[in-house]
Amino acid sequence: MKSQSALVIGAGIVGLAIARALAVRGHRVTVLERYERAVGASVRNFGMVWPIGVSNGAAYERALRSRAIWQELIAEAGLWHDPCGSLHMAYAQDEWEVLEQYEAANRGLRPCRLLDRDSALAQSPALVGEGLRGALFNRDEMIVDPREALRVLPDFLHRRYGVEFHWRTPVTAVEAGRAHSGTRRFEADQVFVCSGPEFEQLYPQVYAAAPLTRCKLQMMRLAPQPDGFRLGAALCGGLSLVHYAGFQQAADVAPLRARYQAEFGDLIELGIHVMAAQNGRGEITIGDSHAYAHTHDPFDEQAINGKVLDYLARFARLPDPRVIQTWHGIYPKLTDGSSEFVAEPAPGVTIVNAIGGGGLGMTLSFGLAEEIVDGRYGAVRRAA
Template identity: 90%
Template sequence: MNAPSALVIGAGIVGLSIARALAVRGHRVTVLERFDRAVGASVRNFGMIWPIGVPNGAAYERALRSRAIWRELIEDARLWHDPCGSLHLAYAQDEWDVLEQYEQANRAMRPCSLLDRDAALARSPALVSEGLHGALFNQDEMIVDPREALRTIPAYLHERHGVEFHWRMPVTAVETGRVWSGTRRFDADQVFVCSGPEFEQLYPQLYAAAPLTRCKLQMMRLASQPDGFRLGAALCGGLSLVHYAGFQQAADVAPLRARYEAQFGDLIELGIHVMAAQNGRGEITIGDSHAYAHTHDPFDEHAINAKVLDYLARFARLPDPRVIQTWHGIYPKLTDGSSEFVAEAAPGVTIVNAVGGGGLGMTLSFGLAEEIVDGRYGEMRRAA
């Protein structure tokens, strides 16, 4: 009996996750990607595997499963990674209060611990010492280089699992059991549409009816730091405490948000919260801002990047702060609070999109893909 066949549209992290989940379960998998390589949101992020950003329950279990799959890929495909954990910094009492609440709520469920000022400074040489109350350290977090990973994983999936990739193959039409790229037709038992916001071109009515918008974020990369300087962990300023659902579930962030809106109203309006992650070459990715609309200007705002850099200077000092790259990414965002958009567009045609909501696609996609391919997605969604 022939193995079941599947077509995956899109070679970003969601498409690669679906392709992997299918391939390791014995499917014959073909991936169609419109460009020569992945160039969308999947390569325009921090590279953070970020369980701390999701709430406890099904989302956290999905994040841990994704992390385990990342570890398998890292070992088998020999990807650079840094299991550095994350440091969440407090420079005011209300920030420390949120960190204390988070640690108390999660100490039995997550590998988190509070660090006093001296312990935090010992963890990272980048920290600004003036005014530092302390930090929360969490061990779950891991950094990969998204540009390297999205370049390497397709070759690994092809060599190890026989996944076929067709590059520069834009999909122009989809129906049950078949996909077209212009006049070229591909047949398969199942089709998975994982092409980010571009799925609007294939299913405009479905897209228009869904609670979807687009998020534009601006990010930067700083120079490779001299003399082997390492951050020691992914660093997060206080604004991240009111951004991620994981903190909102465990702590009362309303007083902190009110203070931020009064003190940093311009940053809140621009959706800015500031994090820093370092790759294997010593370069540091920082960001980001968040703007929501169906159509975004293609121009980056220098003033937004300047605000990110100014806030970074509140908690981190780097030997070489030169900006060597700037960019923006655009990804689909659900407006109803859901963590992903999964829909059957036609019999045997599944759309998987908008994974993570807060830009957590790297953190959740591998786990979500297994749930979908195994038929457990509905059960997991009800559990959440």
């Protein structure tokens, strides 16, 4: 990319990833954010950097590149993190068979290994031992604190690379080489629109023609666990085995999905699969559900949270299970199976949105940003 200046619209994880990729290459970067700080899906998630959730090939390479960038930022900005890996439990034979298939398919490709019951229990003190068949451990996964990261990274990018941030600056129009916020005008060689779920406000005609909807998910945070109790890894119940593309690529999950449909039809209908991740303060984030529509009710359903907690109890027991926070997040979702939405609606203007297709923005954004800024990304949608 030959440009020497750039505007980035949106200070969520996608906007920060684009801003960083530009800044480290010497571009003068200005970020425009409508709120006083990031308050959207980028701070309403587990904080999981989650390579196990993506398929082998380009997506996995992108996830590993993102992870490497996270590690650089962690070291330079002093962010908390836990390179704890992920643990996927089997309490039934069909779950164990999926884990066996996954391990066999990824032997030599990913740092995963099967654990027998005793080894799994040694990996995490939270696991329910009754009925546990075994588990799969994968070393790639890492936990960051999204609320801390999205608060600290803007200041770091400003201090380290001179990136300018303009908060409370809603962008009302974009054209080649400039963005408008009311009567204010910002100019640059390139403009990147990273507006997350508020995607129709800029270039609505582009989004109207795109296979996009919105996903609402409900999540909870549990109290800090006493006496230094740690999960040992990010924990995933069996329902996650039929949720992520990484498992679907490596194993025949259809029989397991059919069994879950019969046994947990209410959870499948609500898009529930249950994971747990612990932050540096000992709090445990759990979730989540998935509902798809262009417009969602602003209200959370306690019944959904109750189902998540009930399923969590099937594989994890915690010293302090008190819920201290509940919330929902909304993120863009592509309905055609694509992994991201990248478009050029005008010369010098690039839209970057809907990363990962399944809430994988923390996992993929930094790697995707590198590809786009380097000109290596080859699937840009051209506006008619």
